[in-house]
Amino acid sequence: MPESALTAEVFVTPSIPAETGVPGARSIWSPISATLISGTRDAVLVDAFLTEGQARDLGDWIEASGKNLTTIYLTHGHGDHFFGMTPLLRRFPGARAVATPGTVAHMHQELEPEFFQAFWESTFPGQLPNDLQVAQPLAGSVIDLEGHELRAVEAGYSDTHDTTFLHVPSLDLVVAGDIIYNGVHQYLARTSKATRQQWIAAVDQVAALHPKRVVAGHKAPGAQDSPRAIADTRAYLTDFDELLDKVGDPAELVDAMLARYPDRLNPDALRLSVRRVFASERAGYPA
Numbered sequence: 655m656p657e658s659a660l661t662a663e664v665f666v667t668p669s670i671p672a673e674t675g676v677p678g679a680r681s682i683w684s685p686i687s688a689t690l691i692s693g694t695r696d697a698v699l700v701d702a703f704l705t706e707g708q709a710r711d712l713g714d715w716i717e718a719s720g721k722n723l724t725t726i727y728l729t730h731g732h733g734d735h736f737f738g739m740t741p742l743l744r745r746f747p748g749a750r751a752v753a754t755p756g757t758v759a760h761m762h763q764e765l766e767p768e769f770f771q772a773f774w775e776s777t778f779p780g781q782l783p784n785d786l787q788v789a790q791p792l793a794g795s796v797i798d799l800e801g802h803e804l805r806a807v808e809a810g811y812s813d814t815h816d817t818t819f820l821h822v823p824s825l826d827l828v829v830a831g832d833i834i835y836n837g838v839h840q841y842l843a844r845t846s847k848a849t850r851q852q853w854i855a856a857v858d859q860v861a862a863l864h865p866k867r868v869v870a871g872h873k874a875p876g877a878q879d880s881p882r883a884i885a886d887t888r889a890y891l892t893d894f895d896e897l898l899d900k901v902g903d904p905a906e907l908v909d910a911m912l913a914r915y916p917d918r919l920n921p922d923a924l925r926l927s928v929r930r931v932f933a934s935e936r937a938g939y940p941a
């Protein structure tokens with residue numbers, strides 16, 4: 655029997671500058687969320703941010719909660735959701751970090767020295783934590799928090815491979831990682847027509863649980879964690895493919911998406927997505 659009701663709070667880091675490799679040109683990295691699910695004494699953190707500074711702020715926030723951090727769950731293997739885990743484990747030595755085996759394998763890929771240097775270190779020079787670790791594989795799919803079940807659900811491809819979400823039935827809560835976006839342009843740069851369909855299927859897995867609260871991995875600061883984000887994420891994907899079939903060039907697709915989604919944060923993410931999708935799906939466009 656659970657001891658008492660759980661609570662969940664969400665911390666959102668604002669956008670930060672990202673180096674593009676082009677002198678003088680900077681881009682921004684979308685805001686990222688982390689969620690603290692708390693019982694009377696203990697707490698479980700979901701996702702852990704990117705930079706050393708973000709992890710310090712997140713650690714301060716966890717400390718201020720007064721809860722005992724037992725577990726960090728990582729929803730997927732993208733560095734912007736797990737690099738902050740390493741300094742948090744140093745700061746909270748009683749906590750363990752867990753993820754599905756597919757996510758752990760993805761974390762190893764993110765940390766391969768050549769890719770890590772070429773992408774992560776050059777995009778955020780001097781800002782990333784040292785001696786980055788990967789999570790331990792979660793045994794089974796359930797994390798216990800004072801008698802409540804937190805269920806890790808594998809959902810396949812969304813904005814990358816092997817993504818998951820955490821379902822907390824006693825709160826009617828889904829912490830969705832990158833399967834759901836809220837008020838932020840979706841990262842489609844690593845998708846294909848087939849994987850965008852898989853992403854829609856992952857969104858539908860979340861929808862089938864009828865959660866009352868949905869925390870998106872990338873959300874606009876201050877946005878409500880409304881389940882409306884489920885339908886919005888789905889519509890963005892179907893709109894993208896509908897418009898992709900109609901437009902003649904990348905600029906036309908960017909304009910058409912911005913006309914439908916004028917308020918989402920980080921249009922640079924849309925421009926990058928469109929460029930990459932044209933390069934991989936249509937002949938004659940450079941990568």
Ligand SMILES: [Zn+2]
Binds near residue numbers: 732734735832872
């Ligand atoms: Zn992400």
